[in-house]
Amino acid sequence: VAEHTLALILALQRQIYTSATAVKNNNWNARLSYTGNEIRGKTLGILGLGNIGKMVAKLADAFGMTIQYCNRSPQEVPYTKVDFDELLASSDIISLHLPIVPDTRHLINAEALQKMKPTALLINTARGAIIDEAALAQALQNETIGGFAADVLAQEPPALDNPLLQLPNTLITPHTASLTATTFNQMCVSTVQNVVDLLAGKAIDERCVFNRKEL
Numbered sequence: 001v002a003e004h005t006l007a008l009i010l011a012l013q014r015q016i017y018t019s020a021t022a023v024k025n026n027n028w029n030a031r032l033s034y035t036g037n038e039i040r041g042k043t044l045g046i047l048g049l050g051n052i053g054k055m056v057a058k059l060a061d062a063f064g065m066t067i068q069y070c071n072r073s074p075q076e077v078p079y080t081k082v083d084f085d086e087l088l089a090s091s092d093i094i095s096l097h098l099p100i101v102p103d104t105r106h107l108i109n110a111e112a113l114q115k116m117k118p119t120a121l122l123i124n125t126a127r128g129a130i131i132d133e134a135a136l137a138q139a140l141q142n143e144t145i146g147g148f149a150a151d152v153l154a155q156e157p158p159a160l161d162n163p164l165l166q167l168p169n170t171l172i173t174p175h176t177a178s179l180t181a182t183t184f185n186q187m188c189v190s191t192v193q194n195v196v197d198l199l200a201g202k203a204i205d206e207r208c209v210f211n212r213k214e215l
Contacts, residue, residue, distance in 0.1 A: 001052050001125050001151075001177040001178050002052050002055035002056045002058075002059055003059070004125055004151060004173070004176070004177035004178075005052075005056050005095055005123060005125045005177070006056065006059050006060065006063075008123050008125070008149035008150070008151070008171060008173070009039060009044075009060075009093055009095070009121070009123055009149070010039065011149065011171055012121055012123075012147050012148075012149040012171050013036060013037055013038070013039050013042075013093070013121060014036035014037070015034040015035075015036040016036075017171055018030075018034055018168070019031060019034035019036075022034070039060070039063050039064075039065055039093070040063055040064035040065065041064060041065070041066070042065055042066070042092040042093060043065065043066045043067075043068060043090060043091050043092045043093070044056075044057070044060045044065045044066070044067050044068070044091065044092070044093050044094075044095060045068050045069070045070070045082075045087040045088070045090070045091030045093070045094045045095070046067065046068070046069040046070070046079075046094075046095050046097060047069075047070050047084075047087065047094065047095070047096050047097060047098055047107075048069075048070075048071060048096065048097035048098035048099075048126065049069045049071040049075050049077065049079075049097070050097060052097050052125075052126075053069065053071075053095075053097035054075070054077065056095055056097065057069065057077065057079055061079075065093075067079040067080070068080040068081070068082050068087060068090070068091065069081055069082070069087075070082055070083060070084050070087045084112075085115060088112055088115040088116050089115050089116070089117070091116075091117070091120060092117065092119070092120060092121070093120065093121045093122075093123065094116065094120060094121070094122050094123065095123040095124075095125070096108070096122075096123065096124045096125070096126045096127075096130050096131075097125070097126050098126050098127070098130055099126070099127065100127040100129050100130065104127075104130050105129050105130070106129070106130070106131070106132040107130050107131075108122070108130055108131040108132065108135075108136070109132040109135050110132065110135035110138070110139070113135060113136065113139040113144055113145060114139075114144060116144070116145050117145070117146075118143060118144060118145065118146065119145075119146040120145045120146055121145070121146055121147045121148070121149065122136070122145060122147070122148045122149075123148075123149050123150065124148075124149075124150040124151070124152055125150070125151045125152065125177045126152065127152055128150070128152040128153040128154035128155070128156065129154045131154070133153070133154055133162070133164060136148060136164065137163040137164055137167065140164075140167050140169055140170065141163070141167065146169065147169040147170065147171075148164065148167075148169065148170045148171075149170065149171040149172070150164075150170075150171075150172055150173070151172075151173045151174075151175055151176065151177040152175055153172065156174075156175060157174070158172075190205055193205070
């Protein structure tokens with residue numbers, strides 16, 4: 001998921017999808033329209049610094065980005081903790097890594113979007129309902145923010161008339177961030193190992209248990 005997040009950031013910032021599509025449509029000269037920008041030197045604001053958020057920070061740090069985060073509790077990381085409003089106002093790119101709870105549903109609403117830089121990019125690989133999508137579509141159309149990339153939406157699959165699918169400054173993937181050959185292999189190995197350990201009376205890896213009661 002962290003790698004996918006960085007891929008979305010790079011693809012959106014460098015306009016890779018639009019320029020690659022232009023080449024496939026025999027429009028090589030479109031390169032003059034899709035100059036993109038660098039992520040080196042940009043400020044990445046991470047909302048939610050759990051396991052995935054920390055890995056995103058580590059990867060982005062390697063690209064030369066400045067990392068700041070907003071989290072309920074301080075973390076032992078070499079990054080700056082800021083409050084929600086400051087993160088919105090000062091980040092060039094904002095990446096969401098929060099669960100869905102009452103406090104996070106539509107956390108990114110019209111008011112929050114207004115506080116972001118007009119060139120800012122918003123990335124969501126967490127949960128679609130964190131964002132008020134109607135407000136987001138309006139902000140993108142009005143160029144209140146610069147762009148949006150996501151692997152999740154509030155409704156999946158989305159309705160065909162969802163404006164986020166039609167706007168030129170959006171990039172949506174079909175909830176595939178965690179779907180890799182490596183992930184599937186690790187899940188299978190961990191599941192089998194859990195069964196072996198359980199039968200042997202050993203402690204199991206709780207991260208691989210979907211329903212503890214079934215054990």
